[in-house]
Amino acid sequence: MAVESFNQDPITDLVPRQSSRRSHTIFVALQKEIVLGVLAPERTLTELDLAQRFGCSQGTVREALMQLNEEGLVKRQPNRGTRVAPCPVDDARALLSLRSQVECSHLDRVIARADSALTADLRALLDAMRNAARDCDEYALSVRDRAFHTRLFEAADLPLVSPILTRCLIHAHRFKILNSQPNRALEETAERHRPIIEALEARDLDQLRELLAHHIATIVDFGPDLTGDVARSKS
Template sequence: MSGSVVPARRRGLADEVADRIRDAVFDGVYAPGSQLREVELAEALGVSRGPVREALFKLEREGLVRSEWHRGTTVTALSDDDVAELNSLRAALEQLAVELVVERAGEDSLAVIDAAVGRMERAIDEHEMVRCDLEFHDAVYAAAGHRRLQDAWQAIRSQVHLFLLTRIGVATDGYLDGIPAEHRELVTALRARDRATALALFAEHRRHAFEILSGRTD
């Protein structure tokens, strides 16, 4: 019986490998559509192929990579349908989060959201800005105080990160300057407990990114 139990350290190693590959994707080392070969990853990370294979399975469950028999494993390239589905699901989750934050978030939680905007204002490049953007939304979901809602957000977080990376791949004009100001407005509305304004501003924030990815400029 004991011989069939997988050592705990192996799972920990696979998680670490997943973290390294995920970070490489989010840092732009592997662009959407890039092929991820087990042998090359194992050599680059200094591990055997087993942990790499486990890590890729984990990332596939997150939606960050896709595995197809004729292509192997590739970084997910979001289709138009993927973009539309992520946008609509994010809208549904975010509406509830905003309503709950306006209704019951305490000052400490609002301060965490505010601090996330401060980090955005100091971001030095687009990839750092995307990370700060995700941290802002992490703080909003945490402030909502709804565990299952936060779990639902975590389930799509990597895909939303990919969504935002795809967005900056399409256009970066005004991104570094404009995004912090947008989020500062969002915080102001949340602090004012202005439900209608907050919902409208969050919807506009999502719409802008969605239209860039949809090729619309109006």
């Protein structure tokens, strides 16, 4: 059986690490497959199979699975093993609504604390998203997209709330990817972050709030509102 390489991917460094480097690499690899739907909801995952796949110990795999469990991407149950978590519409809609509330309710704090370093970081992440879109790399785009929104919210200086947003982001992206066509409009997805930066630079609170709320609710600018009845019809 081929063993997957542990060579460090630049993407891995963008995903917050809570464990050893080796288990984190496995965590990111599995997160990617779950978010993209390669590992389908309810798929059974065994520590032995994954250890053989990655050429590591079951303890290393266990660390990665525990982190995925904390993110809500897998379900670990005593004596029943580990399964990829489902992605139900009602949960996704609730998380999208929560994400909108978290991000959009504190933009006055973001604008008050915004500086050139923040906008430079956001523009760098936008360029990285553009590159990922041109490469048709939806996961890389997703990681940079999440990093963009995490960095934007950091300016609100609400560190106890940030983990809530992180949880919402990963599940929102998974839901959007699983409910859209493969290689959805990736370049449009990247470019819709540009007006957010422009509104921030202009310190236009109303425009920033309107743009961000729309951005959160839809896949792309012309897409359906996933927080409304259209999303419910997919259930």
